[in-house]
Amino acid sequence: MTASVPSFVGAGNLVYRADRVPHFVRGEGAYLWSTDGRRYLDAEAANGSVPFGYDSGLLDEALRHCRDLPALPSFCESELRLDVLARIERLVGDVVGEPGRVELDLGGAQGMETALRIAFSAVGPGAVVVFEGAFHGRSGMTSMLSSSPRYRELLAGWGLEVVRLPTPDCARCPHAVVDAGCTTGCRAAVRRWGSELSGVGGPDSTRKVSAFVFESIQNVAGMVEPDHALLRNAVAHARRNGAVVIADEIFTGMHRTGPRWGFQRSGVRPDIVVASKALTNGAAALSAVWAREPLADPARYRPGSHSSTFIAIPHALGVARAVLDRWDRWPQAQADVEALGERMAVRLRRLRVGHPDLVRDVTTFGGAARIVLTGDHAARLRGLCLTADPQVGLVVAATGMSPDVINIHPPLVISDADLDVMTDVLDTSLRRLSERKESS
Known part of the structure; x- marks a missing residue:
C-alpha cells in the first residue's frame, strides 16, 4: 500500500485520489491480489467492465x-x-x-x-x-x-x-x-x-x-x-x-x-x-x-x-x-442477473436493518445496487472497505456527484459465497464507521 504518488507518475486520474492505493498483481474470479498478498473482493467489477470476472482464459481465446x-x-x-x-x-x-x-x-x-x-x-x-x-x-x-x-x-x-x-x-x-x-x-x-x-x-x-x-x-x-x-x-x-x-x-x-x-x-x-x-x-x-x-x-x-x-x-x-x-454461451443471462439482484437485495436489506443510523435505503437493479447512507459518508466507507476486515478487502464505488451513495456492481458471475464475503466486509466497515462517528 502507498499513500504517496511516485515521482514519475502523473496523478490526474482517479488512481491516487485515496490515501491507500493497493498495488495489484493478480486477479481470479471476483478477487484481486496485491503485492503484499492481501486479497480483495471486487464488488465494482473494474468500474463495471468485467461482467465475467478476472479470467485469463479470455486472453488466450x-x-x-x-x-x-x-x-x-x-x-x-x-x-x-x-x-x-x-x-x-x-x-x-x-x-x-x-x-x-x-x-x-x-x-x-x-x-x-x-x-x-x-x-x-x-x-x-x-x-x-x-x-x-x-x-x-x-x-x-x-x-x-x-x-x-x-x-x-x-x-x-x-x-x-x-x-x-x-x-x-x-x-x-x-x-x-x-x-x-x-x-x-x-x-x-x-x-x-x-x-x-x-x-x-x-x-x-x-x-x-x-x-x-x-x-x-x-x-x-x-x-x-x-x-x-x-x-x-x-x-x-x-x-x-x-x-x-x-x-x-x-x-x-x-x-x-x-x-x-x-x-x-x-x-x-x-x-x-x-x-x-x-x-x-x-x-x-x-x-x-x-x-x-x-x-x-x-x-x-x-x-x-x-x-x-x-x-x-x-x-x-x-x-x-x-x-x-x-x-x-450464456442463454439465460437476463434471468440469472435478475436472480443475482434478488440475492444482493436480501443481503443489503440486512445491512439496512443492522445499521439504521448509517443506511437510509438500498436498491438493486439486476447486477447493480446502491446503498444510500444517512450522510455524506461514502468516501470514508469506501476507504474502510479496503482495510477494516483483517482477512479480505472490498472494492466498492463512490463518486463526488453522490457523496452519500455506495455503488455496488460486482462481476455478474459472482457466487453466493462471495456475496456473503461482501456483506460481512460491509457490515464490519459500517461498524467501524459508526465507532469513528461516535468518537469524533
Whole structure:
C-alpha cells in the first residue's frame, strides 16, 4: 500500500485520489491480489467492465482470433472486424426492432462523441438535452454533457449548447411526493423545451435541439433510475421536436441491470446506442455505436467523418469476439442477473436493518445496487472497505456527484459465497464507521 504518488507518475486520474492505493498483481474470479498478498473482493467489477470476472482464459481465446493479424492500418478492413460489427448490430437491432449500422471507437467518451457526430450529420448541429446528474465522459465534448462542473474546469467544448432537464432522482427532486414517483408536473417539465418560454428552439428553429442523450440508470449520479414514464415522455418529446435519441449504455449494456440493454427497463427505443464496457470484459479499449438506418448510411455520414488509428486493431477485435462468444454461451443471462439482484437485495436489506443510523435505503437493479447512507459518508466507507476486515478487502464505488451513495456492481458471475464475503466486509466497515462517528 502507498499513500504517496511516485515521482514519475502523473496523478490526474482517479488512481491516487485515496490515501491507500493497493498495488495489484493478480486477479481470479471476483478477487484481486496485491503485492503484499492481501486479497480483495471486487464488488465494482473494474468500474463495471468485467461482467465475467478476472479470467485469463479470455486472453488466450482472443489471441487465437488475432495471432495471424497483429496489426492493421486504420483504413483497411478485416473479416475479424466485420464479424464483430455484424454480431454487435444484431445484439442491438434485434431488441430495437430495426436494422442499423455499427461504428467502433476506443472508449466510452469517444463513443459518445461519435454518436453526436452521427446525430449532427443527420439533423444538423444543435443543442443537446440531458438530465441533471448525467455523466457521459470527461473528454472536451462529453464533459459538457456531464453534470459536474469539475469536469469542465480544464478542458471543455464550449461551443456546444447543453440543456439539462430536472433531476430524475426522486429523492433529490424538490417537486417529488414521497413514495409517489415522478409527479404530473415532473413529467410535464421534460416537455417544456422547444417552447418560447424555455429558451430552447423547437423543430422550426434554426438553432434547434439535435439530440437527447440519456442513461437508463445514472451510475455516477448514485445509481439513479429515471421514472419510466418520465423517460418515455422525454423520448417522445425529443422525437416530436426532431431530435435524435441517444442511449448511453456504456455501463448498463449487456445485462448489467437485467435485460440486454438498460433502456428495455422503461420500454423506450433509442435511435443510437453506445456500448462499451461489457463488450471486452476490461481487456481492451473499445466502444461500439449502433445507429438505426439511415442515420449512419454513407450518404449521410460520409466515409472520413471520423477515424482513429486503433479502431481496427485486431487485438481489441479478438477480445471482443472472445467476449461475444461468452455471451452467446450464456442463454439465460437476463434471468440469472435478475436472480443475482434478488440475492444482493436480501443481503443489503440486512445491512439496512443492522445499521439504521448509517443506511437510509438500498436498491438493486439486476447486477447493480446502491446503498444510500444517512450522510455524506461514502468516501470514508469506501476507504474502510479496503482495510477494516483483517482477512479480505472490498472494492466498492463512490463518486463526488453522490457523496452519500455506495455503488455496488460486482462481476455478474459472482457466487453466493462471495456475496456473503461482501456483506460481512460491509457490515464490519459500517461498524467501524459508526465507532469513528461516535468518537469524533
